[in-house]
Amino acid sequence: MPLFSGLIRCPYCKGNYKAKRERGKQKYICSTYHNYGTCKRIAIEEEFLLELLERRYGQLTEDKIENVVDYIEVFDKKVIRKRNELTGKIERQNVYMLIIHLKNDKPIILKENFLQL
Numbered sequence: 001m002p003l004f005s006g007l008i009r010c011p012y013c014k015g016n017y018k019a020k021r022e023r024g025k026q027k028y029i030c031s032t033y034h035n036y037g038t039c040k041r042i043a044i045e046e047e048f049l050l051e052l053l054e055r056r057y058g059q060l061t062e063d064k065i066e067n068v069v070d071y072i073e074v075f076d077k078k079v080i081r082k083r084n085e086l087t088g089k090i091e092r093q094n095v096y097m098l099i100i101h102l103k104n105d106k107p108i109i110l111k112e113n114f115l116q117l
Contacts (some may be wrong), residue, residue, distance in 0.1 A: 003028055003046055003065055011085045013039040017074070018047075028074075042077045044096065052100060052108055070101040 002019030003026075005047050008032040016030040026046035032039040049072065053060055057068060074101060075097040100108040 001062070002028070003062055004028060004049055004069070004072065007065075007069050008074060010039060011073045011075055015039065016043075022030070043075050044077070044098070048096075049100070051102050052110065056108065058104075068102055068105075070103045072098060072100050074098045 005019055006016060008028050008049055010032065013032045015030055015032040018031040020029055020034070020043075022026050022043070027043045028046065029041055029043045033041045033061065051067065052062065055066065057064070060068070067104075077096050081092055083089070084091050091095045098110045099110075102108070
């Protein structure tokens, strides 16, 4: 079962995000976009959200996520191209702006290259 079902809200249409498996990875997208194509398509990977939360809380189970996370807002996603210093190749990198609102703690804020844990 998807770990963040019912926890991710779209700030544009106020709808919930739904889980979707794409290319073998669990992702979440706006359900309004998925069903009607009338909102923004900002997909975010479950693994990425889990990594952010585990930086603060350590290993998390599904029950612990429900106890810790109030809701998540995903505002934007940019794809930037950056040169790899080791290989010299230009690579694509996803840059998100999101807020993970927590039940009993300060939120986790990610804005481009800024991360507030």
